[in-house]
Amino acid sequence: MAYSELIKNFDKIRGYMRQFFVFGFKGRSDFRSKSQRSYDNERRRLESWLKDYMAFYQDASGKKAFISAASREIPHNPFYEAFKAKSFTAGDITFHFIILDMLSGGNKMTVNEIISVFYDEYFSHADIKSLPDESTIRKKLREYVKLGLLLQNRRGREAEYSISPDIICLEQWRNAIEFYSETAPLGVIGSYLCDRFAACGINVSGAFRFKHHYFLHALDMQVMHDILSAMRDKKATEIFFVNSHGNMKRHVVLPVKIYISSQTGRQYLLAWHYVMGKPHFYRIDYIRNVKAGNKEKKYEKYLAWHENFSKALWGVSFYDDCHTEHIEMTVKAGQGEEYIIQRLEREKRNGKVEKIAEGEYKYSADVYDSLEMLPWIRTFIGRIISLKCSNAMLKQRFNDDIRLVAGFYPELDAEEKETAEPENAAKNPERQQDK
Amino acid sequence: MIFSEIYGKYYQAVAEMLRLASENRLTEKKLYEISGKAFSESVLSIPAAIQQKKWPLLGPGLSSILRNKPFMPLSLLEKRWLKSLIADKRIRLFMPEDKKFFSKISKELEGIEPLFAPDDFVYFDRYSDGDDYSDENYARNFRLVLAAIRERRKIEISFTGARGKTHNWTIIPLKMEYSPKDDKFRIAADSVREQIYINMGRISSVSLLDRYPQADIHVPLPGKEKLVLELVDERKSLERAMLLFSYLKKETRKAADGKYIINLFYDNDDAAEILIRILSFGPMLKVLSPASFKGLLLARIKKQRQLIAKGEVF
Numbered sequence: 001m002a003y004s005e006l007i008k009n010f011d012k013i014r015g016y017m018r019q020f021f022v023f024g025f026k027g028r029s030d031f032r033s034k035s036q037r038s039y040d041n042e043r044r045r046l047e048s049w050l051k052d053y054m055a056f057y058q059d060a061s062g063k064k065a066f067i068s069a070a071s072r073e074i075p076h077n078p079f080y081e082a083f084k085a086k087s088f089t090a091g092d093i094t095f096h097f098i099i100l101d102m103l104s105g106g107n108k109m110t111v112n113e114i115i116s117v118f119y120d121e122y123f124s125h126a127d128i129k130s131l132p133d134e135s136t137i138r139k140k141l142r143e144y145v146k147l148g149l150l151l152q153n154r155r156g157r158e159a160e161y162s163i164s165p166d167i168i169c170l171e172q173w174r175n176a177i178e179f180y181s182e183t184a185p186l187g188v189i190g191s192y193l194c195d196r197f198a199a200c201g202i203n204v205s206g207a208f209r210f211k212h213h214y215f216l217h218a219l220d221m222q223v224m225h226d227i228l229s230a231m232r233d234k235k236a237t238e239i240f241f242v243n244s245h246g247n248m249k250r251h252v253v254l255p256v257k258i259y260i261s262s263q264t265g266r267q268y269l270l271a272w273h274y275v276m277g278k279p280h281f282y283r284i285d286y287i288r289n290v291k292a293g294n295k296e297k298k299y300e301k302y303l304a305w306h307e308n309f310s311k312a313l314w315g316v317s318f319y320d321d322c323h324t325e326h327i328e329m330t331v332k333a334g335q336g337e338e339y340i341i342q343r344l345e346r347e348k349r350n351g352k353v354e355k356i357a358e359g360e361y362k363y364s365a366d367v368y369d370s371l372e373m374l375p376w377i378r379t380f381i382g383r384i385i386s387l388k389c390s391n392a393m394l395k396q397r398f399n400d401d402i403r404l405v406a407g408f409y410p411e412l413d414a415e416e417k418e419t420a421e422p423e424n425a426a427k428n429p430e431r432q433q434d435k
Numbered sequence: 436m437i438f439s440e441i442y443g444k445y446y447q448a449v450a451e452m453l454r455l456a457s458e459n460r461l462t463e464k465k466l467y468e469i470s471g472k473a474f475s476e477s478v479l480s481i482p483a484a485i486q487q488k489k490w491p492l493l494g495p496g497l498s499s500i501l502r503n504k505p506f507m508p509l510s511l512l513e514k515r516w517l518k519s520l521i522a523d524k525r526i527r528l529f530m531p532e533d534k535k536f537f538s539k540i541s542k543e544l545e546g547i548e549p550l551f552a553p554d555d556f557v558y559f560d561r562y563s564d565g566d567d568y569s570d571e572n573y574a575r576n577f578r579l580v581l582a583a584i585r586e587r588r589k590i591e592i593s594f595t596g597a598r599g600k601t602h603n604w605t606i607i608p609l610k611m612e613y614s615p616k617d618d619k620f621r622i623a624a625d626s627v628r629e630q631i632y633i634n635m636g637r638i639s640s641v642s643l644l645d646r647y648p649q650a651d652i653h654v655p656l657p658g659k660e661k662l663v664l665e666l667v668d669e670r671k672s673l674e675r676a677m678l679l680f681s682y683l684k685k686e687t688r689k690a691a692d693g694k695y696i697i698n699l700f701y702d703n704d705d706a707a708e709i710l711i712r713i714l715s716f717g718p719m720l721k722v723l724s725p726a727s728f729k730g731l732l733l734a735r736i737k738k739q740r741q742l743i744a745k746g747e748v749f
Contacts, residue, residue: 005476007447022677024689025695028477048476061690070684070700085474088440090489093449094439097492100508101501123502128491129564147441148511166508168543172536175581176529182522183615185551189516192442199447207584209623212453212616213682222437228551233519262616263560265678271556315559371566373716382735385742402739404718412733412740 003041005048006087011288013082014044014219017067017132018285020370021079021216024066047083075205077182079192091132095140098122103150103163110158111138118371135422170196180422182213185228185258188221214265219285224258225267226290231255232348233292234299236274240289241282246287253280253294256306259316267317273300274308279309281316314349314376318368325370329377330362330386339381360385370394374401444473448481450507453492456499462499512550519549521716522739524568558615565618565638579641580622583608589644594637601639607632607647632704662709663723665690665737672719679712696723706731 007013020043029380031039047054053069063421065133069078083142102117109117115134123131132140141161144150153160169193170177174197181190196335197204217224228238236254243249253271259281260267296302312324323382331339367373368392377387377398387395406412440446451469455461463482470481484490494500507516520526521541530536545695550565567573576592594605606624612632613620666676673695677687684700701709710731713720722729 004480005474006443016577022674022681023678023687025689026683039731045477048474051475057686057688064688066686068684069502070703072702081474083438084442084444084447086438086440086443088443088445090484092440093446093490096446097449097453097501097505100506101503104503104506123491128488130489130491132602140700146511147436147439148514151510151614158732164508164511166519168509168514168540169550170509172743176520177517177524179525179529179613180523184516184520184523185556186437186519187518189512189550193513193517194441195447207581207611209610209612211612211614211682215676216681225437225550228555231555232548232550242580250613257557258555259557259559261560261678262558264675265681272512310557313559328526344562345575348563378715378717379711381714382738382742384739401717402743406510406736406740408718408721409729409733409736412737415733415737 003044003086006085007045007082007151008087008119010086010222012038012083013042013045017046017082017219019078019185020065021044021067021069023260024068024131025064027328028062029062033207045085049085055077055369062410069215071215072209072211074215075182075208076191076194077187077213077215077218079187079215082219083191083221084195086376091136094130095132095137098161098262099140100149100162101145103161106162108153108155109163110160111141112158114161134279149426174202174204174274175207179208180208182208186221186225188218212262214267216265216285220267223284223287223290224267226292227255227258227284227287230290234276235295237271238291238426239269239271239282239287239291240291241287243286251280252277252293253282254299254302256302257310258284260316270306270316272305275334276343278320311350312366312368314365314426315371315372317372322368323422324366324368325389325394326364326366327360327370327373328386328388329366329380330356330360330384331357332385333383334359336401342382362386371397374398379404438732441507441510444477444483448473448477449485449490450505452485452503452700453499456493456497457501457504458500461493461497461499464495495580511547514544514547515550518544518547519551522549522554524552527574528568529581532575532578539660548713559616562614563615566620566634575637576641577620577635579643580608580618580635580638581611583641586643586646588646591632591642591644592638593640594633595639596637603643606633611635614666620700651694658703658727659684659705660728662699662701662707662725662728664699664713665721665723666695666697666716667695667719667721668695669719674717676716710735 010167024101028036028039033387046065046067050067053067054065055068056063058064061257090244098118099114101320109389115137118137119131145152145161148164151164153162170193173193177190177193177197181187184190194204227237236252238250238252240248240250251273253273255271256268256279257270258267259270269284271280271282271284271289275282309322331340331344341353341361344361348363348365350367353361353363356362371394372401374394374397377384378401381402387398389395448469452466455465466482466485468476468480471479485493492500494526521544527537561633580590581589589605589607591603591605593601596602604626606622606626608622610623611620612623620630622633622635624633650705657667663704666673667742676697680697680699687696690696706728710728713722722732
């Protein structure tokens with residue numbers, strides 16, 4: 001099949017975009033599970049869509065293509081382009097423009113009238129092979145009703161079609177659309193609306209700029225849409241996902257909440273797993289397909305369960321028995337270092353912060369998995385004067401980390417040796433004083 | 436279905452062509468120009484499909500076969516998305532202060548089911564001291580700043596500085612910057628003194644002043660620093676780091692022994708934040724350069740080793 005920059009299926013390109021953007025060091029030979037031709041085509045498509053953000057380098061193992069973009073410098077998520085590259089047939093595009101034209105101005109027409117006008121008025125003298133046939137027109141009419149572009153009513157025994165009424169003045173939404181197209185869930189829909197402004201010559205990329213903005217979330221928007229749809233309808237759902245061993249799995253779950261990390265770029269679905277009878281977090285970027293099933297009659301019961309369950313979550317980890325671990329971290333924050341206390345207060349997700357001595361502040365909490373807190377605890381390195389946890393592994397891991405990190409930098413030991421010698425000569429007076 | 440051709444670049448390009456054709460302004464040159472606005476290789480397919488009547492929408496002399504200018508009503512998906520926004524705590528910042536206006540747009544979307552609600556989501560690591568969007572004064576100031584950006588006006592602001600002192604400055608607001616992590620807005624602005632950022636939450640009043648000339652005002656972006664890191668791929672740290680830093684410009688190369696070299700380009704006003712993020716990786720990330728950044732990291736490690744050596748509780 002000849003190459004086209006348009007695509008029929010989003011799933012395939014979703015995987016490639018992720019590889020090119022997140023990792024960016026993989027070359028043609030690293031995509032062994034795909035055909036080389038497929039790699040070449042997908043790379044060419046990405047270059048066509050994202051020409052301003054693609055970069056390349058050459059090393060001993062070949063040419064590496066990657067997507068590099070700083071979110072703060074780009075007003076619109078470049079990955080939305082992929083959603084605007086859906087392939088279509090000649091019949092699709094012809095039907096689209098003709099049907100909306102035919103029904104404009106409040107016209108109401110039956111299927112037979114539409115078919116007659118389509119062939120007899122728009123294409124009466126044309127010898128065109130690519131026109132949609134009658135059954136395609138009927139199918140497309142039903143599709144456009146579903147999309148909300150057309151309304152279907154009855155005229156006698158026949159279905160009658162008209163343009164869906166639209167009293168929304170988009171101009172009044174301009175600021176909101178510009179902002180939320182980058183920040184709200186399913187923002188790509190906002191991007192479609194931005195395109196409508198652009199078509200009228202209105203600039204919608206002037207006012208905002210975004211920091212800590214994860215473009216990658218765009219790639220999961222179809223999956224997110226399907227999950228949210230199931231949640232709205234309170235439906236049990238089949239999800240098909242790739243597990244940590246790279247195998248495709250199918251679980252039947254009840255989607256309860258979407259957990260979003262604004263610091264790591266990850267998004268999760270928290271769902272109740274019916275067979276296992278317990279909650280489970282699923283990485284949304286690992287979910288390949290979502291199929292809504294039957295309505296869950298006791299959906300509210302699960303929401304109430306979540307209310308209680310979420311209190312001891314630090315992130316997305318917990319043990320099967322949901323036992324909690326107690327943690328206490330004391331940091332020093334002297335005069336002029338009030339920002340440390342502010343950090344503790346604003347970054348803690350549960351627990352409390354209290355002043356225990358002049359310049360010493362203790363954070364304490366009960367969480368399901370204290371080890372999950374380790375990355376956050378490490379951000380206070382240089383200030384931690386006490387770390388206690390009912391899970392001994394936490395402190396062990398922290399101490400090991402410090403030792404390992406220090407091992408990276410030999411200059412640290414050399415420097416400390418230099419400064420330590422005079423202290424040693426005086427038998428470490430600072431330490432004695434402390435005692 | 437989000438992924439649909441009706442929102443696609445090709446449909447948009449053809450709509451633009453038909454619009455021009457309906458005014459007898461479509462030329463072959465324009466046909467190519469418009470196609471080029473879709474994707475970079477679209478000029479190879481769109482003009483041919485139109486001219487060879489594969490898509491039979493143009494008549495003789497590049498005229499439109501449509502009776503009207505092309506248009507597309509809002510789709511249900513678009514309406515449902517707009518309806519979802521109404522429940523967001525920040526929506527009033529983007530709408531006029533008039534409360535009747537809010538009920539007007541709600542009425543326009545009456546009967547439309549939202550796609551999502553705010554409580555479908557848990558932003559579990561978002562900072563808790565975000566801006567207070569319910570504050571009327573904050574919302575009023577926000578709208579004025581946004582209007583000033585759109586209308587290219589100077590503004591006079593009164594704000595409380597980091598040390599608690601009140602300042603009155605005249606600035607040129609250029610961008611409203613939002614961080615989902617901080618849940619805060621700040622103004623990127625040009626002032627007489629320098630290019631500055633001011634947190635919206637610190638501003639107590641805003642007055643609109645005159646329009647400034649159309650001179651090319653440089654939108655401030657902090658200078659870039661390059662950080663070279665070595666990553667050891669353990670405990671999924673490669674994926675974690677690549678994802679975490681994916682909002683920054685970066686280049687990663689595979690080195691020997693399961694290690695990776697990452698060149699990370701960050702804004703120089705974010706050094707403290709980047710340092711914290713690197714610390715969070717513990718022994719999985721090593722700073723190779725620059726020496727100044729490495730010095731900051733070593734100082735923190737050194738301090739921590741001293742605290743451990745004191746042996747009070749460790």
